[in-house]
Amino acid sequence: MKKIPVVYWPKKGSVELNAQRVFAQLGEEISELVPLKDTGPEIFDNNDYLIFGCSTVGADNWQDAYAGNPWTALFKQLEKQQADLSGKKIALFGLGDQIIYPDHFVDQLYTLKNEFVQLGAEVVGKWPSDDYEHTESRADEDGLFVGLALDEHNQEDLSEERIERWVSDLLSNHFVG
Numbered sequence: 001m002k003k004i005p006v007v008y009w010p011k012k013g014s015v016e017l018n019a020q021r022v023f024a025q026l027g028e029e030i031s032e033l034v035p036l037k038d039t040g041p042e043i044f045d046n047n048d049y050l051i052f053g054c055s056t057v058g059a060d061n062w063q064d065a066y067a068g069n070p071w072t073a074l075f076k077q078l079e080k081q082q083a084d085l086s087g088k089k090i091a092l093f094g095l096g097d098q099i100i101y102p103d104h105f106v107d108q109l110y111t112l113k114n115e116f117v118q119l120g121a122e123v124v125g126k127w128p129s130d131d132y133e134h135t136e137s138r139a140d141e142d143g144l145f146v147g148l149a150l151d152e153h154n155q156e157d158l159s160e161e162r163i164e165r166w167v168s169d170l171l172s173n174h175f176v177g
Contacts, residue, residue: 009036012174025167049175056096056108082099092127092147098134105134106149113146124174
Protein backbone atom coordinates (compact mmCIF):
# COMPACT_ATOMS: atom_id res chain seq x y z
CA MET A 1 0.00 0.00 0.00
CA LYS A 2 1.19 3.50 -0.80
CA LYS A 3 1.75 5.80 2.15
CA ILE A 4 -0.61 8.69 2.79
CA PRO A 5 1.38 11.94 2.89
CA VAL A 6 0.55 14.31 5.73
CA VAL A 7 1.75 17.58 4.22
CA TYR A 8 1.78 20.66 6.42
CA TRP A 9 2.89 24.25 6.67
CA PRO A 10 4.14 26.16 8.55
CA LYS A 11 6.83 24.21 10.30
CA LYS A 12 7.17 24.53 14.03
CA GLY A 13 4.31 25.41 16.31
CA SER A 14 0.76 24.10 16.40
CA VAL A 15 0.43 23.05 12.76
CA GLU A 16 3.48 20.81 12.95
CA LEU A 17 2.39 19.45 16.35
CA ASN A 18 -0.98 18.46 14.94
CA ALA A 19 0.50 17.11 11.72
CA GLN A 20 2.58 14.82 13.94
CA ARG A 21 -0.59 13.80 15.79
CA VAL A 22 -2.37 12.99 12.51
CA PHE A 23 0.68 11.04 11.33
CA ALA A 24 0.85 9.12 14.64
CA GLN A 25 -2.87 8.31 14.46
CA LEU A 26 -2.49 6.98 10.92
CA GLY A 27 0.70 5.11 11.80
CA GLU A 28 4.04 5.12 10.04
CA GLU A 29 3.13 1.91 8.20
CA ILE A 30 0.62 3.79 6.04
CA SER A 31 1.66 7.44 6.28
CA GLU A 32 4.56 9.84 5.98
CA LEU A 33 5.08 13.31 7.41
CA VAL A 34 6.12 15.94 4.84
CA PRO A 35 6.71 19.68 5.38
CA LEU A 36 5.26 21.57 2.39
CA LYS A 37 8.60 23.23 1.63
CA ASP A 38 10.18 19.76 1.21
CA THR A 39 7.89 18.78 -1.65
CA GLY A 40 6.03 20.14 -4.65
CA PRO A 41 3.63 18.99 -7.34
CA GLU A 42 5.38 15.61 -7.44
CA ILE A 43 3.62 14.69 -4.17
CA PHE A 44 0.51 14.00 -6.27
CA ASP A 45 2.25 11.69 -8.76
CA ASN A 46 1.92 8.42 -6.88
CA ASN A 47 -0.60 9.25 -4.18
CA ASP A 48 -4.37 8.95 -4.42
CA TYR A 49 -4.99 9.98 -0.78
CA LEU A 50 -3.35 13.04 0.78
CA ILE A 51 -3.80 15.12 3.91
CA PHE A 52 -2.86 18.80 4.09
CA GLY A 53 -2.56 20.88 7.26
CA CYS A 54 -2.47 24.67 7.44
CA SER A 55 -2.93 27.65 9.71
CA THR A 56 -5.01 30.78 9.42
CA VAL A 57 -3.10 33.78 10.64
CA GLY A 58 -4.65 36.82 12.21
CA ALA A 59 -5.39 39.92 10.14
CA ASP A 60 -2.54 41.77 11.84
CA ASN A 61 -0.08 39.22 10.41
CA TRP A 62 -1.56 38.52 6.97
CA GLN A 63 0.74 40.61 4.84
CA ASP A 64 3.92 39.25 6.41
CA ALA A 65 2.65 35.68 6.58
CA TYR A 66 1.63 35.43 2.94
CA ALA A 67 4.76 36.95 1.42
CA GLY A 68 6.54 33.98 -0.14
CA ASN A 69 3.78 31.65 1.01
CA PRO A 70 4.59 28.05 -0.03
CA TRP A 71 0.88 27.29 -0.52
CA THR A 72 0.69 29.98 -3.21
CA ALA A 73 3.87 28.63 -4.81
CA LEU A 74 2.45 25.07 -4.87
CA PHE A 75 -0.77 26.10 -6.58
CA LYS A 76 1.08 28.28 -9.10
CA GLN A 77 3.29 25.29 -9.99
CA LEU A 78 0.26 23.02 -10.33
CA GLU A 79 -1.50 25.58 -12.52
CA LYS A 80 1.59 26.06 -14.68
CA GLN A 81 1.79 22.28 -15.21
CA GLN A 82 -1.94 22.19 -15.94
CA ALA A 83 -2.22 19.54 -13.27
CA ASP A 84 -5.30 17.35 -13.19
CA LEU A 85 -5.93 15.97 -9.71
CA SER A 86 -9.00 13.98 -10.74
CA GLY A 87 -9.20 10.78 -8.74
CA LYS A 88 -7.25 12.25 -5.81
CA LYS A 89 -8.93 12.42 -2.40
CA ILE A 90 -7.66 15.19 -0.20
CA ALA A 91 -8.45 15.79 3.47
CA LEU A 92 -7.66 19.07 5.19
CA PHE A 93 -7.03 20.15 8.74
CA GLY A 94 -6.50 23.72 9.82
CA LEU A 95 -5.65 25.71 12.89
CA GLY A 96 -6.99 29.03 14.02
CA ASP A 97 -8.06 31.03 17.05
CA GLN A 98 -11.85 31.21 17.27
CA ILE A 99 -11.86 33.77 20.10
CA ILE A 100 -9.37 36.38 18.91
CA TYR A 101 -10.29 35.93 15.22
CA PRO A 102 -13.92 34.75 15.30
CA ASP A 103 -14.76 36.35 11.93
CA HIS A 104 -12.38 34.25 9.86
CA PHE A 105 -11.71 31.15 11.95
CA VAL A 106 -9.85 28.53 9.83
CA ASP A 107 -10.59 30.43 6.60
CA GLN A 108 -7.45 28.96 5.03
CA LEU A 109 -9.24 25.58 4.87
CA TYR A 110 -11.72 27.16 2.46
CA THR A 111 -8.93 28.59 0.33
CA LEU A 112 -7.14 25.24 0.07
CA LYS A 113 -10.38 23.38 -0.61
CA ASN A 114 -11.23 25.68 -3.52
CA GLU A 115 -7.74 25.40 -5.02
CA PHE A 116 -7.81 21.59 -4.88
CA VAL A 117 -11.37 21.34 -6.23
CA GLN A 118 -10.49 23.63 -9.16
CA LEU A 119 -7.73 21.15 -10.02
CA GLY A 120 -10.20 18.25 -10.01
CA ALA A 121 -9.53 16.72 -6.58
CA GLU A 122 -12.26 15.55 -4.23
CA VAL A 123 -11.98 17.13 -0.79
CA VAL A 124 -13.20 14.78 1.96
CA GLY A 125 -13.27 14.76 5.75
CA LYS A 126 -15.77 17.44 6.69
CA TRP A 127 -16.09 18.25 10.38
CA PRO A 128 -19.06 19.57 12.45
CA SER A 129 -18.76 23.25 13.34
CA ASP A 130 -21.21 23.31 16.24
CA ASP A 131 -18.65 22.85 19.06
CA TYR A 132 -16.81 26.07 18.24
CA GLU A 133 -17.40 29.70 19.26
CA HIS A 134 -16.59 31.46 15.96
CA THR A 135 -18.99 33.95 14.42
CA GLU A 136 -17.92 33.53 10.79
CA SER A 137 -15.78 31.22 8.73
CA ARG A 138 -15.59 30.78 4.99
CA ALA A 139 -14.70 27.15 5.78
CA ASP A 140 -18.06 26.57 7.50
CA GLU A 141 -20.53 25.29 4.91
CA ASP A 142 -23.98 24.51 6.27
CA GLY A 143 -22.74 23.56 9.73
CA LEU A 144 -19.71 21.59 8.55
CA PHE A 145 -16.15 22.77 8.18
CA VAL A 146 -14.57 21.63 4.91
CA GLY A 147 -11.92 19.90 7.03
CA LEU A 148 -10.94 19.33 10.64
CA ALA A 149 -10.77 22.62 12.58
CA LEU A 150 -8.37 22.80 15.53
CA ASP A 151 -7.83 25.60 18.04
CA GLU A 152 -4.73 25.05 20.16
CA HIS A 153 -5.29 28.36 21.99
CA ASN A 154 -8.79 27.76 23.30
CA GLN A 155 -9.62 24.07 22.87
CA GLU A 156 -6.24 22.35 22.98
CA ASP A 157 -7.69 19.67 25.26
CA LEU A 158 -9.97 18.54 22.40
CA SER A 159 -7.40 18.28 19.60
CA GLU A 160 -6.21 14.72 20.12
CA GLU A 161 -9.74 13.32 20.45
CA ARG A 162 -10.87 15.25 17.36
CA ILE A 163 -7.91 13.98 15.35
CA GLU A 164 -8.59 10.40 16.44
CA ARG A 165 -12.24 10.60 15.36
CA TRP A 166 -11.41 12.42 12.11
CA VAL A 167 -8.66 10.00 11.06
CA SER A 168 -10.90 7.04 11.89
CA ASP A 169 -13.61 8.51 9.65
CA LEU A 170 -11.11 9.11 6.83
CA LEU A 171 -9.85 5.53 6.96
CA SER A 172 -13.32 4.00 7.25
CA ASN A 173 -15.24 6.11 4.76
CA HIS A 174 -12.92 7.97 2.40
CA PHE A 175 -9.43 6.48 2.12
CA VAL A 176 -10.38 2.93 1.22
CA GLY A 177 -9.35 0.65 -1.57
